[in-house]
Amino acid sequence: MGFLDIDRVTKSFGGLKVLHETDISVEEGEFLVLVGPSGCGKSTLLNMIAGLEEVSSGQIVINGRSMNGVKPADRNIAMVFQSYALYPNMTVRGNISFGMEMHGIPKKEREKKIAEVAELLQISQLLDRKPGQLSGGQRQRVAMGRALTRDPDVFLFDEPLSNLDAKLRVDMRTEIKKLHQKLGTTIVYVTHDQIEALTLSTRIAVMYGGYVQQIGTPQEIYDNPANLFVAGFMGSPSMNLFPARIVSANGAPAAEISLSDGRSAVLPFAGRDGTGEEGREITLGIRPEAITEPDGADRKSRAVHVVDSRVEITEPAGSDIFVVTQMGGKDVTARFSADVPVKPGEDFQFAINMEKAVAFDPKTEARII
Amino acid sequence: MPAPTANAVTARTGEPSATGATRAGIHWPRVALYVILGLFCIYYLLPLYVMLVNSLKPLSEITAGGMMALPGEWTIAPWQSAWSTAQVGVEATGLRPYFINSLLMVVPAVAITTVIGALNGYVLTKWRFRGATLVFGLLLFGCFIPFQMVLIPMARMLGLMGIAGTVTGLVFVHMVYGIGFSTLYFRNYYAAFPDELVRAAQIDGAGFFTIFWRILLPSSGPIAVVCIIWLFTNIWNDFLFGASFSDFDSQPMTVALNNLVQSSTGVKEYNVHFAGAIMAALPTLFVYIVAGRYFVRGLMSGSVKG
Missing domain, CATH: 1.10.3720.10 (MetI-like)
Incomplete structure (x- = not known):
């Protein structure tokens, strides 16, 4: 039993099942991010934790107490919304104090708490303004301030950064992380942005089509995706996924890929014996940073293989340069160090770190290797 | 900042011929527009005018045929009558x-x-x-x-x-x-x-x-x-x-x-x-x-x- 338990929870709207049976256990102080594309059920799950929607079956337990039938206000949770949801007719002070007022906290105590929260979020000078007079980032702070007054068991964030511009988003991301480290409150955070998920969380639940596809630490999710969806969704630029075939090389399984000029290359998987699966068609997954120029390859890796391939496009990105070439008939992105003199149209050596390679069944999309 | 000032001066010296012409010449379409709008205004406000002036003159002036004329003798008696003494239905209570x-x-x-x-x-x-x-x-x-x-x-x-x-x-x-x-x-x-x-x-x-x-x-x-x-x-x-x-x-x-x-x-x-x-x-x-x-x-x- 964790601090927040999602126990065999499902949700249907009429005949439409938007969330299939889901079990997640969150420990106290964890930062869990629910990530996935639109319509994957992540917001529905968050709303059920908040009590804004009823569970169709199963139960949600917070701090040992079953939440079935408990009103949102009595769950000891706080929520920050995507649109901030600040009451437009009230001042910042009014917005922050409203929840406390509804819970019958005396005025003196409210004032003290408001001052405290305003101090923490550096919004003291904004207390008498209306939300309409605030910038996006300031509104975001106020929304968090409102949530903070509650000393909740669980903080819920519903895509809180998606209305901010790119620069501010990065700043606020850091602030949320700082806040979490300072307060140590359990957080459930919904986003469709996989970078937010990777940077903020202590654990990630990747959701798609009403199912939790994988749950684990950011590192686990990134390095060991459970299936093709997770592999393609997490990481930017995304993982290269291209067709290959399993062959046997010196008694160990290897992936045979076709190159642009009609040749093929055999890349043994690292640290695996025996095959029995020769000839099987697979989807090979290799992240861009595992395909580099030969000098830039991971020196600790014992499975770096160099292949020649034609460079199609180069995309300089400051510290790195992304090089696109063809493997297995698909565009494949490699990540070179910025000072490598690589030109489109020329053949170049690509070093592939097979320790980081994964493989999926193209039909079931499940992980094989 | 001397340079911008100089620019502004030369710009202004170049301008008067252009703006002066439009200001002096009459913009006929605009005049026509305002005339038409004015006529409409009068047309719509006329009933209100008739009501107002006739409610402020003695009955004799109206029956004499001067509907459009301003009152010769200004009076608020009709208003007082309508409010409190006029015959409404069977009783003389006014409105x-x-x-x-x-x-x-x-x-x-x-x-x-x-x-x-x-x-x-x-x-x-x-x-x-x-x-x-x-x-x-x-x-x-x-x-x-x-x-x-x-x-x-x-x-x-x-x-x-x-x-x-x-x-x-x-x-x-x-x-x-x-x-x-x-x-x-x-x-x-x-x-x-x-x-x-x-x-x-x-x-x-x-x-x-x-x-x-x-x-x-x-x-x-x-x-x-x-x-x-x-x-x-x-x-x-x-x-x-x-x-x-x-x-x-x-x-x-x-x-x-x-x-x-x-x-x-x-x-x-x-x-x-x-x-x-x-x-x-x-x-x-x-x-x-x-x-x-x-x-x-x-x-x-x-x-x-x-």
Whole structure:
């Protein structure tokens, strides 16, 4: 039993099942991010934790107490919304104090708490303004301030950064992380942005089509995706996924890929014996940073293989340069160090770190290797 | 910064020929536009002018044929007569008691209808229930039932409720007819109001009415103005219900004005009639002048979007 338990929870709207049976256990102080594309059920799950929607079956337990039938206000949770949801007719002070007022906290105590929260979020000078007079980032702070007054068991964030511009988003991301480290409150955070998920969380639940596809630490999710969806969704630029075939090389399984000029290359998987699966068609997954120029390859890796391939496009990105070439008939992105003199149209050596390679069944999309 | 100044000076020396020409030459299309607009203005304001000047002159000047002329002898006697002494129906009470009847009818009817409309709009958008769309459809349908169709059933209803022939009865009738419109206005306004605000308030611990009272209603100014103007104008100006469902002592202003004009025996006191007609129109005019500025804003902000 964790601090927040999602126990065999499902949700249907009429005949439409938007969330299939889901079990997640969150420990106290964890930062869990629910990530996935639109319509994957992540917001529905968050709303059920908040009590804004009823569970169709199963139960949600917070701090040992079953939440079935408990009103949102009595769950000891706080929520920050995507649109901030600040009451437009009230001042910042009014917005922050409203929840406390509804819970019958005396005025003196409210004032003290408001001052405290305003101090923490550096919004003291904004207390008498209306939300309409605030910038996006300031509104975001106020929304968090409102949530903070509650000393909740669980903080819920519903895509809180998606209305901010790119620069501010990065700043606020850091602030949320700082806040979490300072307060140590359990957080459930919904986003469709996989970078937010990777940077903020202590654990990630990747959701798609009403199912939790994988749950684990950011590192686990990134390095060991459970299936093709997770592999393609997490990481930017995304993982290269291209067709290959399993062959046997010196008694160990290897992936045979076709190159642009009609040749093929055999890349043994690292640290695996025996095959029995020769000839099987697979989807090979290799992240861009595992395909580099030969000098830039991971020196600790014992499975770096160099292949020649034609460079199609180069995309300089400051510290790195992304090089696109063809493997297995698909565009494949490699990540070179910025000072490598690589030109489109020329053949170049690509070093592939097979320790980081994964493989999926193209039909079931499940992980094989 | 000497350089920009120099530039500005040269720019200005180059300019006068161009601007001077347009300023000196007359812009004919624009003149024509203003002339036409002016004519329309006069055309529309003429009736008001006629009413006003004729309500301020003695009857003899009107019967002498000077409808358009300014009064030779200014007098407020027709206004005093219309207000407190003129023969309305069988009694010489002037329009005052009926003006009060109309106020007693319009204020509660508008207030209650607006509040119920706001509540309906709130429920129909933020607490959607099964069949909400159907309920809203039926309410809308209610807006478009011709008044004549409900006269007899309504008379029966008012009789059963024991409020036939009273101001209360009129308030009820106007409420029933007004709720469809007020609901339409508020529903469309609240549809554009973010649901997340209601959810946030729920998490903050506010209940159904607290959310309505503390969050939605304070933000409903523009649409409330639209609704109030609409209802006020309609209810104040209504004649059919007033004539059908009132007794002598509960007649609204419109019916009394009709009686004033129709029932005068002997000489028709046109100046008194004009004064009475202006009195009947003043409250709606007043509402427009006070709140009209918000009217357009309210129409733009909510009810147009669906």
